[in-house]
């Protein structure tokens with residue numbers, strides 16, 4: 145009744161356009177110096193991309209089984225009717241296009257525990273899974289804990305609807321027949337021994353891990369040979385902690401369980417039905433054993449390092465101060481930090497180019513210098529972001545060596561950039577490319593651009609631009625679109641095409 149009254153008043157206020165805020169409160173807010181509440185997150189363009197993240201995940205604990213007896217006037221001893229505890233929820237990482245970096249994650253993620261069993265053979269409900277969305281291109285490295293496994297969307301097994309979670313029979317006969325569509329190969333081994341979900345010691349060899357995960361249907365696995373390579377990409381201190389590189393999420397919707405929920409404990413109904421093959425004589429289970437089986441097992445824990453290899457359509461590659469961020473701002477609505485000193489960009493910035501029918505993502509990769517592949521400058525941490533780009537745009541500073549400046553002429557910048565990419569990974573520069581000659585407004589830049597055209601052979605398109613004033617950027621937008629669409633054959637840049645003194 146009261147609620148109906150409040151609802152009615154709110155509807156009236158809404159209809160008449162009046163505010164339900166008291167007058168004094170509105171005035172106080174108006175007069176106050178305190179700024180009105182800001183949105184929690186800054187707009188996308190103002191945020192720095194978080195591309196590496198340490199995560200502690202814990203599955204929910206299993207609920208305890210219940211000990212209860214249904215007694216009647218004629219049966220004083222009673223019949224056991226205590227239900228099993230529910231399974232704890234899993235922590236699941238889901239690949240999604242709705243997040244673009246790892247900044248929205250929390251370091252500690254816990255799934256819900258299962259509910260305890262209850263009398264009248266009532267099974268405790270399963271703890272809720274915690275599903276965390278990660279961007280496309282996330283690589284999962286295991287630092288500590290159990291090996292993650294993939295979630296299969298379609299179970300190959302016919303599930304028997306009356307299978308009781310946590311009962312000994314289920315585990316001993318068919319571990320994957322637990323309620324839910326999660327393939328439980330990882331826990332199969334662990335459950336088989338005790339039937340109560342006590343985890344087996346984790347595998348100790350890389351190959352063992354990869355085999356086990358591939359059994360689970362993971363398609364985009366990082367192959368054993370790649371492991372050391374990938375570990376080498378990660379900064380030294382983090383790499384030393386990494387046990388395994390487990391998986392790479394590249395398809396939206398892919399899910400990986402990183403921490404499993406514990407199994408529910410057994411109620412006394414299930415305990416009274418312990419099969420003979422497990423325990424020679426059911427009556428021989430002593431009280432300690434009973435108590436142990438009754439208690440739900442704790443959820444597994446894992447410490448992971450998530451690493452993002454961004455998937456952008458276009459990567460801007462250039463020396464520090466070449467004007468990459470300025471150009472990104474000129475062609476898209478991104479507003480990256482711009483300054484006249486080198487290494488203003490410390491993490492890749494992403495921008496979106498919107499066309500009538502499509503949109504293209506552009507990543508501004510922090511400045512590369514000679515020796516970047518050996519970790520000079522900002523190091524090779526950002527070179528991995530280039531791996532997934534379809535198209536490369538080399539941004540060159542046409543004025544770096546003009547007017548007495550001590551920088552490298554544009555053709556040398558270009559050669560260095562291509563060489564750094566190739567040193568990092570052979571073939572990395574072998575993709576459709578274009579060249580942007582920036583700062584054409586500067587003294588001597590036009591002459592430098594003419595010479596650049598003579599020194600770079602082949603068909604790679606070149607655009608002279610002034611990114612600060614936005615001159616010539618329309619041509620780049622068209623050029624990028626053509627290259628990304630891949631409709632026409634595109635020239636690629638090779639080291640032999642660049643002539644330097």
Ligand SMILES: Nc1nc2c(ncn2[C@@H]2O[C@H](COP(=O)(O)OP(=O)(O)OP(=O)(O)O)[C@@H](O)[C@H]2O)c(=O)[nH]1
Nearest residue numbers: 465466467468469470484487488489511610611612
């Ligand atoms: N004259 C002139 N200056 C430019 C132009 N584009 C960029 N600049 C200047 O060049 C400097 C560097 O620009 P940024 O966009 O920060 O360069 P960056 O390549 O992103 O640099 P890092 O962050 O070090 O990688 C800034 O002072 C810009 O104002 C241009 O077309 N003409």
